[in-house]
Amino acid sequence: MIEKNEFYDVEFIDMTHDGMGVCKIEGFPVFVSNALKGEKAKIKIIKVNKSFGFARLVEIQSESPFRKEPICDHFYECGGCNLMHMNYQMQLDFKKYRTKETLKKLGKIETHVHETVGMINPYYYRNKSVIPFGEINGKMVSGLFKSRSHEIIDMKKCYIIPKITTDIVKYLKNVFVELNIPAYNELLRTGVVRHIIVRNSYKFDDISVTIVTFTNKLPKKEIIIKKLSSRFKRVISIVHNYNPDNTNVVFGRKSRILFGEDFIKDEINGVKFNISHRSFYQINPVQTEELYKKAIEYAAVTSDDVVIDSYCGIGTIGLSVAPYAKTVLGVDIVKQSIDDANSNASNNGIKNVKFVVGKAETVIKSWKNYDVDVLFVDPPRKGCDKVFLETIAEMEIPTIVYISCNVSTLARDLNYLQAHNYEVVEVTPFDMFPQTSHIETVTKLKYNKY
Template sequence: MKCKVGKICGGCAYLSKSMEEQASIKKAQVEELAQRNHLKLRVGDVLTAKNTTHYRNKVIVGFAKNKGKVYSGLYAAKSHRVVACQNCMMHPDIVNKIIVKIEELVSSMKIELYNEKTRTGLLRHVLIRYAHKTDEVMVVFVTSKKMFPSRRNLVNALVKEFKEIKTIVQNVNPRNTSIVQQDETILLYGDGMITDELCGLKISFSNRSFYQIHSEQCEVLYDMARKMCDLTKTDTVLDTYCGVGTIGLTLASSCKSVTGVEINPDAIENAKLNAKQNNIKNAKFISMDSTRYMMEAKKFRNHYDVIILDPPRAGTTKDFIEASTSLQPKKILYISCDPKTMMRDLVMFRQKGYMTNKIELVDMFPFTEHIETVVLLSHKKADSYIHIDVEFGEGEGKIPVDSIAKRAEAYKPKEKVTYKMIKEYIEAKYGFKVHTAYIAEVKRDLGLPMYDAPNAVEELKQPRKHPTPEKVEAIKDALRYFAVI
């Protein structure tokens, strides 16, 4: 496949390779990572996509000027340089058309472009989200400040020409950062969301919520997840890093309950709406950091039969792994868009007794270096078992019950002898009291085990007193009585 800016853009590293070649390379890379981390994993064949172009449902474009003329395009790899591109083969056709129109409007309305070096100007990026099943489009103007001249005319011109546009928002990002969006979003048109169909469900999402980039392959991924989890109607599921709730909601009909956890409050509101509009009543969603929630679950000893995690590219945390495995779920399903961080995490899961022998691959990103990986972890089981038949009773080959009772009594742990017991014995028998320090001194002289007291001091304020010979003998008598000596 040929692209005029492919070498400059760098977004599609495998543009010159066939799908078979891409699949082979990606599988080999995962196998190498597994070997490097000493993980004995069988790597499955890549589930390739039917649609390998025009699949991206989220597009971010930048704007720049060349000899005074505004142009739009994609960011060159590992840079903030905008590469002119009006007809990217990975973007849906409608998205490409909207980008061209926005470029024209930005130029004609003289909307000031943001300059990262001087930190001046207004328009930083335009983000477009597309719902493949419904053809709904969301346009997000990312600006450096709230004041947005001509925005009303800009919005009117776009919605007049493109009936697919269901909502337009402005996201305000005044920070000096490479992160595209920040917290403040201003509604310009529509209700701030678009709705797609996924695995037979209506899924709505807003501008800052996560949604898998390849909708059709997402259905392949979730179908695989459903089969791997193999849920029963009594299973409870914890879906961490849940985004707008897609994984948990697609599994809800197969289990008793689903709890979704996500740090992004906007995504959680979307998830609650998605449950409601699909009439799913056994799912609840909580806005909290997934690691923090897992540690709280450990604290309160919550039980989940299946824990699912689909973390960002950085992977999950050590605390998450320790807490999740302490809950002893039957299964842990791990979905990752970065095999490198997944392998790192699988090593830690293995140390906690949760292992897998196979990793599945789904190509969510045709023509790129990226691959989605899925593993099902379960608690390590015994390698083998020994079966022994034992008969109790009287007669040849049988074990007498009385004999077992006697042996059990012989092996019964001795009652712990405390200083209080020794002091009470001496007072009852001899009529005087002994100090704890005297008992400790006698034990020390006899070479008995001693333990540091938590309130011990390095230096005494007064000289230590020693027990009289009479008290020494009384203490030894008590120690003999309790079978300490």
């Protein structure tokens, strides 16, 4: 039996889904951050559970040839970029391996998993940054959460958000300090500023900034607007959101537009989009274009086809595919996203689309009588609702293209569809979130009635 605080010499034989090294001590699995498969090291046990333990890396005795020195100063305290100690090719291989293993183990699916599609420059890619504010020893801090905690690290630089976003965050922090506007204190439930959300357009210069406060009013808002908009000309939208709740959810229910419009413009594969501050939008625009190209290739839509874009957000997939289809139907649960989807359709002169607000699992039933040729599925991390899966199984749709940001729920849903005559033809992982262990995949399914 292993004991806390004891030292062991080990060899790492595998990696967990979130990039920890896995070793075994007398058959007992132990997980270690910042360790790579194939490495030998001395570790110190920090926690022992019933069937597994955690340890700290003390000294690497034999280093993996795929190890890379993390370029970020915050790597060892921030939990965000948990693969930054792997070179980029190893990150891509790791994601392919995790996809294949998870589909096999959780979904009993043996299919062709392609190489992960990576980025030429896997840094500074996030078009949306959610930055928490807090105070440490009376000093305002903003930036990143410490790994597995609610403690904020004062961000000097972050390698996955655009440089201008870091500049805006630092500038606003100085403005708040100068104007005596304190950060929110979640323990005492006092103070003002909770978060700043910065959204950057990829194809245009547009930037929007949302300031989330604990208080109903944003003090000295005229001064803040003037300073921010004159210092950063690219900021064309400033929104104040009020969140008085004792919660980890970032946005509260009420928002007020303080400056400009409530949206920024962007473009994906030639289609223009307006994105308002609450709508879902993929966070890596370079990879989104590649992901959608693959999804459209898998769908092989023709001009006679009826297409459904379920979990459609602001309609990005549906509007990209509409020029090739007869009709596109889209559904999303967020009204603001559907409003954006409809105005995006008319702004692009696309008429063969219909977007409706609702739960995909409810609305899909009302579309059962359409002769649907292609279904796009792009649910949140928890995957599809059981009723949704049951309905699409009954609909016997010739082609399904399933886009997923969580391979575990993907495996569960594909397992169900496979058991209902859908063949999992192939899967392509996309590196939408370089340096982190998150995996995005596109899967092609065909209906085969035996």
